[in-house]
Amino acid sequence: MKGIRKILLPWIMIIIFLSILFILYNRMEENYLDMGEDAPLPDDLHPLVEEKKDILLEQAEAIDIDVVITDKTRSIDEQNELYEQGRSASGNIVTNAKGGESYHNYGLAIDYALLDNNGDIHWDIQYDGTDSGESDWFEVAELAKDLGFEWGGDWNRFPDYPHLQMDFGLSIDQLQRGMRPAPEDHDEADK
Ligand SMILES: [Zn+2]
Known part of the structure; x- marks a missing residue:
């Protein structure tokens, strides 16, 4: 023994x-939850993204830039429809992401544009309404990046100027496999 x-x-x-x-x-x-293949997609923005979006709007307003959020969370169908734009449907190609391949599908991305003096949306990324020497669009992008967003305008392959996202360290592949940012990230990503 x-x-x-x-x-x-x-x-x-x-x-x-x-x-x-x-x-x-x-x-x-x-920092993430593995919810499995059948993990539901959120209807709303992740709470931290929502919070940072509101701060971004306040900060832009404080420097006299009128920002409008043109898109938030998208369903798989909405994403697929957008993907077809410029392909099987009319218009310009605006995304390379099919349904499930966009951070918008997981409540982790927003799109923004600017409002002119009449309150109409404009997409002029060069416009410098504040006479700061830097375009309003880029000024908003800088604010967003300071808040922890990744800006699509920084992407080399397919710049997406209206796009802001927070990935919480998760790839699209991981999100598709059912991984989601953990609730605790609310404070952790708050840097
Ligand atoms: Zn976007």
Whole structure:
């Protein structure tokens, strides 16, 4: 009996050690929830994105730039419809993302545009209404980036100037597999 115990003891130690490592690793990765393939898509923006969007609007208003949010969360169908624009449907191509491939589908992205003096939407990214030397559009992008957004205008391959997103470290692939930002991220991403 003593012999068996001697052989087992190191193995038990190794198993305990690996279990502790496993638990610690999972703690580290707890910035997302794995909700599985059938994870529902949110109808609304993630609370942090919503909060930062409101702050962005306030900050833009404070420097006399009228920002309008033109798009928030999109359903799979809405995304697919947008994808067909400029392809099977008329208009210009505005996205390379099919349904499920956009951060809009997960409540993690918004699109913005500017309002002119008449309150009409305009998409002129060069317009400098504040005479700051930098276009209003880019000024808003800078504010958004300071709030933690990634700006689509910085993308080399397919610049998307109205687009702002927060990915919480999750790729589209991970989101499609059912991973979602954990609620705790509310404070963590608040830097
Ligand atoms: Zn967008």
